[in-house]
Amino acid sequence: xxxxxxxxxxxxxxxxxxQFRSFVESMHDSFYRLAHRLLQDRELAVQEVERTFxxxxxxxxxxxxxPTTGSMRAVAYRVLIHRxxxxxxxxxxxxxxxxxxxxxxxxxxxALPDEAKLIVSLKYExxxxxxxxxxxxxxxxxxxxxxxxxxxxxxxKWMEEPRSSLSLGVVMH
Numbered sequence: 001x002x003x004x005x006x007x008x009x010x011x012x013x014x015x016x017x018x019q020f021r022s023f024v025e026s027m028h029d030s031f032y033r034l035a036h037r038l039l040q041d042r043e044l045a046v047q048e049v050e051r052t053f054x055x056x057x058x059x060x061x062x063x064x065x066x067p068t069t070g071s072m073r074a075v076a077y078r079v080l081i082h083r084x085x086x087x088x089x090x091x092x093x094x095x096x097x098x099x100x101x102x103x104x105x106x107x108x109x110x111a112l113p114d115e116a117k118l119i120v121s122l123k124y125e126x127x128x129x130x131x132x133x134x135x136x137x138x139x140x141x142x143x144x145x146x147x148x149x150x151x152x153x154x155x156x157k158w159m160e161e162p163r164s165s166l167s168l169g170v171v172m173h
Contacts, residue, residue: 039088052076
């Protein structure tokens with residue numbers, strides 16, 4: 001490699017790194033919120049988001065990083081979701097299934113089944129379109145719409161349930 005080719009390769013690498021930094025900055029908050037929603041652990045969510053970005057960068061650094069394509073975002077979301085599922089399945093940090101009395105919207109979302117929680121989080125927390133969610137989860141936009149609709153119906157019913165002394169954690173003797 002002659003010096004001119006080396007300088008060009010170095011400049012391309014710097015540009016690629018800057019594009020990656022911009023991508024991380026633009027996606028970090030929504031990735032963290034999604035990871036935290038799925039894992040229910042702040043530290044583990046931060047760790048999995050960081051590992052996701054490293055894995056995405058490794059995968060695409062050789063091919064040329066193009067953060068403007070919708071598929072790049074979809075790949076990154078897929079990696080994050082996979083990492084969160086694996087962390088949850090491996091029982092890292094003693095993740096525990098918490099039974100909450102669904103009285104706030106966040107508690108109600110946390111009580112949804114995993115797939116519904118994921119769809120609702122991608123739609124409302126990450127503010128993705130049905131098409132983007134379908135691409136990420138590899139399902140049709142119609143199925144995503146149905147999942148959102150069913151989840152909203154379920155959330156509405158849960159929010160309307162009257163509070164009982166048990167749901168508030170009050171023990172009566």
